[in-house]
Amino acid sequence: MKSSGETRFDAVDVIRAKRDGQELADAQIDWVIDAYTRGGVADEQMAALAMAILLNGMSRREISRWTDAMVRSGTRMDWTAAGRPTTDKHSTGGVGDKITLPLAPTVAACGAAVPQLSGRGLGHTGGTLDKLESIPGWRASLSAEEMQAVVRDAGAVVCAATENLAPADKKLYALRDVTGTVEAIPLIASSIMSKKIAEGTGALVLDVKVGSGAFMKDTESARELARTMVDLGSDAGVRTVALLTNMQTPLGLTVGNALEVRESVEVLAGGGPEDVVELTVTLAREMLAAAGIDGKDPAEALRDGSAMDVWRAMVTAQGGAVDAPLPRARETHTVLSPADGVLSRLDAYGVGVAAWRLGAGRARKEDTVQAGAGVEIHVKPGAVVAGGEPLLTLHTDEPERFDRALDALDGAFTIAPVGSRPDLLPLVIDRVA
Structure with a gap:
């Protein structure tokens, strides 16, 4: 990045330029990202610029340069010592999205190195690190040297990013959250891709979720985000492809940290829900x-146990007691079908909020989560159900949480007459390359 002795710009001039619909020059972008990271541009000035970007957009060149400047605000990792090609996956987040857990070891079992730097959950979407931390002893925070060692020995690592990975993004991400600019596609795309490019992977597959439980609610906006991110990856020399996948209904049969780890292990053992297996294999x-x-x-790696072998090595290398019992919630409550019929809809957002209210998620980054809390799903859309048959089981350590979780589920599912055909989206909606 530029040092303080090089060309300076006036933050107000940069804000005005974007406010008036102009393209920012490369030098302006470099300066504003560097100055903001170092504290030379105030939060209120960057907030104004972010709002101008939200309202007026950015060209492909601007987004690419903005992303590159955020990558250069920190260090870029290098995995050449792994001795095999690196590839990674990023999901934009959903409900019951535990795919990273079976996916990383499956891909490693097929000959790739998988450095997966992941995050924590916020609101109704779960976080990969929270899920894995339900395994007794498992550590999310590793040094760069430890990450390299786990990839070298196990083939894959899933852990938290180091502090010097795209630090400009960490600062800007927090600002966007409190200034109403989270929805700006140039800023979403550059946030995701700056971290993934800095991670140093040679290839990247993006899982862009679409639907009520996803950040992108409609196919058109999801496709725009996917196209922007694929272009950013290509511009940075990272082979990138995106899949648009269905998040109208939760993925799999569990939502919640230990519940999802348990289901992931079932997939690695050659079983598990069909949709989780299908998406794992497709992304792999x-x-x-x-x-x-x-x-x-x-699919063969899941059948022959080689993916499970990588999982056990990866978890053990990060301190996890791979054979220890996973936490279970102390209290449960079952939601029954109110009538005979066909479950035509199970809303991902409603289930996600219910799991969050049961203790599986957090409202603020500093909140703690309950490892055993969440929602167990007994019936998926399209299935015939009888009145009184269990639809969902709610899990929590604190029974006073049940009422608010049940409020979130009010209207979150529909029982249609027998013979009805639910209009269900395919699991994989589109591919962008």
Whole structure:
């Protein structure tokens, strides 16, 4: 990045330029990101610029340069010592989205190195690190040297990003959250891609969720975000492809940290829900193709136990007691079907909020989560149900949480007459490359 002795700009001039619909020059972008990271541009000035970007957008060149400047605000990792091609996946977040857990070891079992730097949950969407921390002893925070060692020995690592990875993004992300600028696609795309490019992976597959439980509610906006991120990856020399996937209904049969780990282990053991297996295998094939690896099929890695072997090695290397019992909530409450019929709808957002209110999620980054809390799903949309049959089981350590969780589920599912055909989206809606 530029040092303080090089060309300076006036923050107000940069804000005015974008406010008036002008394109920012590369030098302006470099300066404003560097100055903001170092404290030379005030939060209120960057907030004004972020709002101008939200309202007026950015060209591909501007977004690419903005992303590159955020990458250069910190260090870029290098995985050449792993001795094999690197590939990674990023999901924009959903309900019951535990795919990283079976996916990373499956792809590693097929010959790739998978450095997966992940985050925590906020609101109704779960976080990969929260899920894995329900395993006794498992550590999310590793030094750069420890990350390298786990990838070298196990083939994959799932951990928290180090502090010097795209520090400009950490600062801007927090600002966007409190200034109504989270929805700006140039800022969403550059936030995600700056971290992934700095991570140093050679290939990247993006899982862009669409639907009520996702950040992007409609296919058009999801496709725009996917296209922007794929272009950013290509501009940075990272082979990138995106899949648009369905988040109208929760993924799998569990929502909540230990519940989702348990389900992920079932998938690694060759079982698990069909949609989780399908998406794991589909994304794994995309990751391997992007990395240029044409060998073992991911479905075979799940069947023959090699993916499970990587999982056990990866968890153990990070201090996890891989065979220890997972936490279970002390209290449960079952939601029954109110009538005979077909479950035509199970709203991902409603289930996600219920799990959050049961203790599986957090409202603020500093909040703690209950490892055993969440929602167990007994019936998926399209299934015939009888009145009084269990639909969902709610799990929590604090029974006083049940009422608010049940409020979130009010209207979150529909029982249609027998013979009805629910209009269900496919699991994979589109591919952007």
